[in-house]
Structure formats: C-alpha cells, structure tokens
Amino acid sequence: MKMQNGFAIIAGLIIFIGMITAPFAVGTMTKEYKQPELKMPVGEKECIESKEFMRTEHMQLLNDWRDWALRDGKRVYTNHAGKEFVISLQNTCMKCHNNKADFCDKCHTDAGVSPYCWDCHIQPEGLK
Amino acid sequence: MKNNRRTFIKLAGIAAAGLAVAPKAMASGSAAPVKTNPEAVHAEHWAMVIDTTKLHTEEEIAELAGICHSIHNVPNIEGKKEVKWLWADEYGHTFPEQENPHLSEEVHHRSFPLLCNHCENPPCVRVCPTKATYKRPDGIVAMDYHRCIGCRYCMAGCPYGSRSFNWGEPRLHMDLAKLNPEFPTRMRGVVEKCNFCVERLAVGKMPACVEASHGAIVFGDLSDPDSDVRKVLREKFTIRRKPTAGTEPSVYYII
Numbered sequence: 001m002k003m004q005n006g007f008a009i010i011a012g013l014i015i016f017i018g019m020i021t022a023p024f025a026v027g028t029m030t031k032e033y034k035q036p037e038l039k040m041p042v043g044e045k046e047c048i049e050s051k052e053f054m055r056t057e058h059m060q061l062l063n064d065w066r067d068w069a070l071r072d073g074k075r076v077y078t079n080h081a082g083k084e085f086v087i088s089l090q091n092t093c094m095k096c097h098n099n100k101a102d103f104c105d106k107c108h109t110d111a112g113v114s115p116y117c118w119d120c121h122i123q124p125e126g127l128k
Numbered sequence: 129m130k131n132n133r134r135t136f137i138k139l140a141g142i143a144a145a146g147l148a149v150a151p152k153a154m155a156s157g158s159a160a161p162v163k164t165n166p167e168a169v170h171a172e173h174w175a176m177v178i179d180t181t182k183l184h185t186e187e188e189i190a191e192l193a194g195i196c197h198s199i200h201n202v203p204n205i206e207g208k209k210e211v212k213w214l215w216a217d218e219y220g221h222t223f224p225e226q227e228n229p230h231l232s233e234e235v236h237h238r239s240f241p242l243l244c245n246h247c248e249n250p251p252c253v254r255v256c257p258t259k260a261t262y263k264r265p266d267g268i269v270a271m272d273y274h275r276c277i278g279c280r281y282c283m284a285g286c287p288y289g290s291r292s293f294n295w296g297e298p299r300l301h302m303d304l305a306k307l308n309p310e311f312p313t314r315m316r317g318v319v320e321k322c323n324f325c326v327e328r329l330a331v332g333k334m335p336a337c338v339e340a341s342h343g344a345i346v347f348g349d350l351s352d353p354d355s356d357v358r359k360v361l362r363e364k365f366t367i368r369r370k371p372t373a374g375t376e377p378s379v380y381y382i383i
Contacts, residue, residue: 064160070272073264074162075330087162091310120273120312122201127304127313 036110039102047096048077048085059115062089090121098124167332171349173267174246174324175378176338177360183344184238189216192241192337199336201313202320203294203301211292211314213322214243214337222381225372235383241345243337244269244290244322245369245377252282252291261319267350267378268324278317287373291321350378 003009047054049061068074069087077085086092097103100123108114164170183189193214197204203211216239220227223240246269252261253269260275261282283291298314307313311327314320325335333339338347348355357380360366366380 066272066274068160068162070270071262071264072160072162073164073168073266073326073330074160075165075168076163078161078163080161086165090312116315119315122307122309122313124309126309127299127307 036106038106039099041096041098041103044096048079048083048092050080053080062117065089089117094121094124100125165330165332168330169332169334171266171355172351173248173349173378174329175267175348175350175357175380176246176324176335177346177357177364177366177380177382178241179344179346179360179364179382180238180240181382183241183341186216186239189214189239189241192340195336195340196322198306199308200311200323201298201302201307203298203314205296205298205301209293209295211294211298211320213320214241216240217242223367223369225370226367240381241337242288242290243379244324245288245375245379246324248376248378249374251285251287251373251375255281255285257281264326268326270323270326271319271321273312273315273318276318278319280319282319287370287375288377291319293319 049057054061065077065087068077075087077087079085094100100118183192193212193216196202196214197212200213202213205211219231219236219238219240222242246267248267250261250263250269253263256262257279258275258277260273260277261269261271263269278293280293283289283293294314294316297316302313325333325337328335334347338345346356346360348357350357352358360382361380364382366382368377368380370377
C-alpha cells in the first residue's frame, strides 16, 4: 500500500515528536535540579513542628495561625510534641529565622512564589 | 456463621450504629491545638469611658495619638489621604445631634478624642463583603487585613469616619528606623482603624491610650457590674456619639 504524501507526513510527525519531547531531552542533558540550600538559624535545632511537616505544611499552618490568633483570639499553639508557642509570624517565626534572604526567599524564589507576608509583617533585618 | 439474610441485616445494623458514633470520635481527635494566652485579660464586652473634663486639649490628644500610632506603625500622611486610629475634633463634629445654640463656651471649644467606637451593632461588619471586618465575642470590632480587598464599603457604612484607607504605600510615610518590630506595618489598599489594642489585651496589657491617659480614660468590662467602667458610668453623666444611628457605641464620653 502506498501512502499519499507519505514522506511529508512521516517527516512532520518526527519533527512534531522531537519538538514535544525536547524539554525532557534537554532536561536530561543539562545538570540535575537541586533543592536550594537553606541557612538554618544559629543555635536553634528544632522548629515548632518536624522539618518534614514544616516543609510541606507551613503555608497551611500560617493560614490556621492567622485565623486562630485574629478571629478566635487564641494565641498559644501546642505542637505535636506538646510544647507551646505564641502564635506570631513576626515575633515567633522570625525570631529564630532571623534572616529572610537566606531562609524564606531561597525556596520562594526557587519555586517562583512571592507571598505578600512582608508587605505588612516586618522582616527581622528591618526595612530599608 | 451461616451467611443468610438475617445475619446480613444484623451486621448492617451494627455498621449503621457505628456511623452515629464515628463523627464524634473523629471530631475529638482533630480539635485545634490552640488556647488563649494565660496572661490575657478577658471581658464579655470591652468598653471605654473618656473623661473629657480631664482630657480635652489638642496637645494632650495628639500625645495619645502619637503613642497609638507609633506602636501600631500608622503612617503619618497629611491631607485627604491621612490614616488615623486616634484623633481629635470639636464638639459640633463629635456630637452633631446633641448640639444646641447656647452650649457652654468651654464645652463648645473643647477637643474630643475620637477613635473606633467598637459598636454593638456595627454597620461596617454588616456591609463588609469579605468578612474582613468582624465583631469578636468580646465586643471588639476587629480587622483581618489579610482578607480586606479595599472596597471601602465599611468606610461608607461607618457613621463616625473611624476608618481610613491606605491610598499609597504607607511605609513611604514612616521613619523606618523607628518602627515597632512587634507589630506589622500597614499595607497599600486596605482599610485601617483602631483595634482597641487587641494585641496588648492578648498579653495582659491595657490599651496604649488608656495607659498613657493618666486616668482620663477608663477601660473595662461593660457586662461586669463591679468593673471600673460601670462604676464611672453609674457616677457620671455620659453620652455616646450619634445615638440615632443605632449602632450602640462602646465608647462613652463624660462631658
């Protein structure tokens, strides 16, 4: 059986498949993605929850914290280990993580998200 | 056990009974791990009495406003775009419904400290489309700036002009070296107002203006008959702003 315009169709298909898989091909050729390296707070070993929890849930936690503190007026948080913390981004989180550029910004820049927390909350370095 | 219709119906009955218990069992496990600060001061209904016989010059009120504005990082903007939590005005503007042509000279020329009235029936809360402003169970009308979309319905709703809008970037109008690092700054595009110092009440302190007033402002629980505010209200004649608006302010003035 002879294909009508066979050469053009096959060539077109090859070009199409080549272009659609190009990102994967280029991706495997170039260097591997690395998680950004964060500068941990000096002298503080433990966060309010486990590292894994904070990594995946900190946005949800901050969202809950906001409502608990502002709307319910409950400003003391008990973590999974039973330890208590005052609910405050600026006065609890940022007291340990006292370098926004080396901690928050690294992942946020990497992930292409720009949370507007610091439009109001004052970063520990102060405002310039 | 023999598998027949009778045993199936029995098991189905047990399973259905389990459904009635399950939601309660699950709910107890997922209670929010939060509580109030043990040092916090509580009230069923916070209220304020301002003695304008003791506190009535513009300088005195400006001093209180300065303290309030500095701890809340309120920007200092002149003109129509000003942002204010605490300010002063004359009798005619403060109590337009309670004015008369033969009012005592002295009262007529007094300055009156003004702030958010934390109404029992706040129109701002009723008109807010995002619930960014809300009344707490203790009577404080609070703002959640995270949710404010800047529609300014609340400003239209408030009969006291207690709310200001951040037209520009408020940080441009502040001395960045003198910020209070304990409290956030303001943000462009949100409505602003006095919060009865909820963040101070939460750690057991009185509102800043009350502390700085040398006894001219009394603050306390309106629903407690033995509280300071109730004592003052029993002894002195007080009025509230714009009674016909029906908003029932929690700020009382001794004239």
